[in-house]
Every structure is written in structure tokens, then in C-alpha cells.
Amino acid sequence: MFDPISNYVVGDAYHIAANYLKATGQLSGDVDIHQPLLDSIVDDFRSGKTNRLILANRAITRFEKINDVLELVP
Numbered sequence: 001m002f003d004p005i006s007n008y009v010v011g012d013a014y015h016i017a018a019n020y021l022k023a024t025g026q027l028s029g030d031v032d033i034h035q036p037l038l039d040s041i042v043d044d045f046r047s048g049k050t051n052r053l054i055l056a057n058r059a060i061t062r063f064e065k066i067n068d069v070l071e072l073v074p
Contacts, residue, residue, distance in 0.1 A: 013041045013055035020060055037063055
């Protein structure tokens with residue numbers, strides 16, 4: 001998919017985001033890979049963002065916005 005450094009950046013950003021979401025109870029601890037969360041990070045990475053903290057924070061924000069919307073749906 002990517003070169004080793006890119007894999008590290010994307011993987012690390014994913015782990016930061018997933019660990020935060022699991023720690024706050026927003027993502028089940030049983031989930032190994034949450035594909036939409038990973039896709040969000042990969043999309044940002046492909047658009048030129050390479051800072052792992054920015055990638056993680058943007059993915060967390062998207063995840064939380066989607067969950068907020070889903071909670072509003074009866």
C-alpha cells in the first residue's frame with residue numbers, strides 16, 4: 001500500500017485515534033480495525049497530510065461527529 005515510513009505514519013495515527021476512542025468508551029475494545037476510522041486517516045494521508053497527530057485528531061473528530069449524528073436518529 002505505502003512505503004514503510006508511510007505505513008508507520010498511518011499505522012501510528014490509527015493507533016493514537018483508536019486508543020483514544022477506546023479509552024473514552026466511544027469504540028469497543030473488541031474492535032481490531034475500525035475500517036471507517038482507518039479510511040479517514042488514509043484519505044487525509046493521500047491528500048498530503050503527514051503529521052500523525054493531525055491525522056489522528058481529524059479522524060477522531062470525524063468519528064465523533066458521525067456518532068453524534070447517529071445518536072440523533074430515532
